[in-house]
Amino acid sequence: MRGKGKLTSSLEDYLEAIWLLSRESKVVRVRDVARRLGVTPASVVNAVKMLVRRGLVEHEPYGYISLTDKGMERATQIYERHTILTRFFRDILGLDSNSAERTACILEHHISEKALARLVKFLEFVEECPDVTPYWLKGLHHYLETGKRSVICPLRVKQR
Amino acid sequence: MRGKGKLTSSLEDYLEAIWLLSRESKVVRVRDVARRLGVTPASVVNAVKMLVRRGLVEHEPYGYISLTDKGMERATQIYERHTILTRFFRDILGLDSNSAERTACILEHHISEKALARLVKFLEFVEECPDVTPYWLKGLHHYLETGKRSVICPLRVKQR
DNA sequence: TAATATAATAAGGTAAGTCTAAAATTGTCA
DNA sequence: TGACAATTTTAGACTTACCTTATTATATTA
Structure with missing residues (x-):
């Protein structure tokens, strides 16, 4: 039933x-x-x-x-899948809205619950913006746009 | 032709x-x-x-x-799409190999070149391991596993 | 209210991708 | 070498998801 x-x-x-x-x-x-x-x-x-x-x-x-x-x-379940994918492709991978939408539209039918759940957590992690994420995300977007790594993070020299 | x-x-x-x-x-x-x-x-x-x-x-x-x-x-083009997706779902989102494989198998047919290219750059960025990424990735995986944010990054207090 | 425009439906067709069952081919080995 | 088993192929059927064309229903308006 x-x-x-x-x-x-x-x-x-x-x-x-x-x-x-x-x-x-x-x-x-x-x-x-x-x-x-x-x-x-x-x-x-x-x-x-x-x-x-x-x-x-x-x-x-x-x-x-x-x-x-x-x-x-x-329908709401389906649409939720859609928005999650859109957010990922647009906000994380930096695709333009149209491309992100189109991608979400296709993938929403095929992605598993398990994978989707991970994506949700991923978005949560990134969007709720804890310690390093803001730096990391800026660095990512800079890299996606220019192909070059930015030196935004002052940690570099300290690390080992 | x-x-x-x-x-x-x-x-x-x-x-x-x-x-x-x-x-x-x-x-x-x-x-x-x-x-x-x-x-x-x-x-x-x-x-x-x-x-x-x-x-x-x-x-x-x-x-x-x-x-x-x-x-x-x-065939190699197709398989490349496959491996990229597998890497993303397994290495970044932390899905077990089987789930990652299955997900890749389905999505590989539907993801656009554009979206795939972004995913490649994303993986490059993460895997070539620059400044903050190692911390960030550890934090992400900890969050994916436990649902809790770790306090791995010593930057926290310094930030503003 | 009758004529006309718009919308919805039915009927029938095409293409992809699978299946089952039966026929054709090949390989093996007694 | 001839018969049996495994493999490949053909033929035909079914499902999904579209389409086109023709018909039916509803709405508008002169």
Whole structure:
């Protein structure tokens, strides 16, 4: 009953799109989803049919699309994966927002829970900014941009 | 002529497997690839046919499979992506080797050149071990393991 | 309210990637 | 050398995920 009921990448994309659209405009139609994902309405109808079968969305013929509680929960999980990956690629690796978004969009379907959890901790560690991290991060970004190591850290000579 | 000629994830997997097997045993047969990838020989035959069409492998009917120069080049590119991802997930995020491998195996097909290039620089930065990184990395791993921040860095009080 | 535009759906097709089952080939060894 | 086993291949089916085209439903507005 509480089994994961795996979704394909494609269905995850549809579910995520429906969720995002419903945050933006209260009412979601086939057409909106099609535009968002760059597919034909026919493809959306098909996908929605499958999501309905799995109890993740509701859809009255020729009417609006909405998420069930289960669908909502699932969509937020997917979106969380998305934002974590975006943050990593943008804030740590310094990719521009678009590239980071696109990368997240693809990888979000394939990364494991285990790996994702590590990434979360990594971000926590970096973003909550303890001792050396600010220096380290600056040094990293300088290196990513210029290919050269900065000499920001005054520790250098002291180390051994 | 020098166009990328994109491969599907699946074909990349086959090509990579053939390459890995040919490093291990000089001669590669349909059967070996099937075992390695956990698919039926019939699937391998199909895939190999497509790789032959693209000029990446050679195959005499009922005989051995080998890589062309082009296929070799391509396979090493794929494997490089693989190792970069493995290193990141294992050495930086501290995943066990198996999980890191599995993660790399999936993501290697989907990560963009741009993102991968950043990851490479990231690894360079960390592994070539400059000023603060050793401290920082120790702190990160401690945090990943225990959830607690260590006070390894003596800088703490000095900073402002 | 009838005509028209827009939206949704159904039907049918293509391509990738797998499978099973059956047929063809090859290699081994008694 | 001939028969059996292992391997490879072919043929055909299924699933996912798209598409196009044609039909049906809804909404707008003259």
